[in-house]
Amino acid sequence: MAWSFDKHTPVYLQIAGRIRNDIIRGVYPPDSQIPSVRQLALTAAVNPNTVQHALTALEAEGLIYSESTAGRFVTGNTELIESAKQQAARELVEEFLRRAQELSITKEQLIKMLEEENG
């Protein structure tokens, strides 16, 4: 199925985020090859240039590297991946707390709401 995107945030950032998450989760293991630009463009139902934009961003982060004409691969640096995972988790929690504060919701209320959620 074609990926679904939020209307109000750049598609290339959403694609980069999704692939970054897949690397962090191990869907794309270290040193493994990721799908080609054209294949990802087909899967996501977007223009190849948009995918290229996203992958360039991930390459700048060091999470992937491109082997000339062979394709793109996940970094073998597992420490970098672990670091990215920690950072993503930290940013997630921090943004959550910040937005909760903007709504004057206390941490205790948040934990209660989380426990009541079915997940």
Place this chain on the structure above:
Amino acid sequence: MAWSFDKHTPVYLQIAGRIRNDIIRGVYPPDSQIPSVRQLALTAAVNPNTVQHALTALEAEGLIYSESTAGRFVTGNTELIESAKQQAARELVEEFLRRAQELSITKEQLIKMLEEENG
């Protein structure tokens, strides 16, 4: 101080969100007047048209209404405000859990991380 905005999301949505939160939190009480378009534009350091765009969105939600030449006012419908508060909290938690799932972080880990945060 001028408001700070995230680079990658439309400013008018961020302004609308901020004012919505202020209504929800009671910073702008029911039936009270909110600052004028031009005043908000000065405060936020953006163009008046951008503020107008944001306020039009809030008006469509029913949270504010405009009195011709007198100004804009928060709705007197406290149930609507309460409803908006519940919805905002629910969406916050749901998005948080969804993004955590994308990182393969369990609910138990999240609660532990929240408790360890200083807030």
Place this chain on the structure above:
DNA sequence: ATTACTGTACTAGCACAATAATACAATATA
């Protein structure tokens, strides 16, 4: 009556995300 404030409307222009359509060099494979 004049002044100052309100909301509202309109045009023009800039920046950027995104699409579309190619094109080229390098490599692996049939």
Place this chain on the structure above:
DNA sequence: TATATTGTATTATTGTGCTAGTACAGTAAT
């Protein structure tokens, strides 16, 4: 050798968020 696939680059076009500037009508206060 020929073909397909890889990453990469280029140009043009469209849509939209945002700014800038201006204008008008209605109301309250001086």
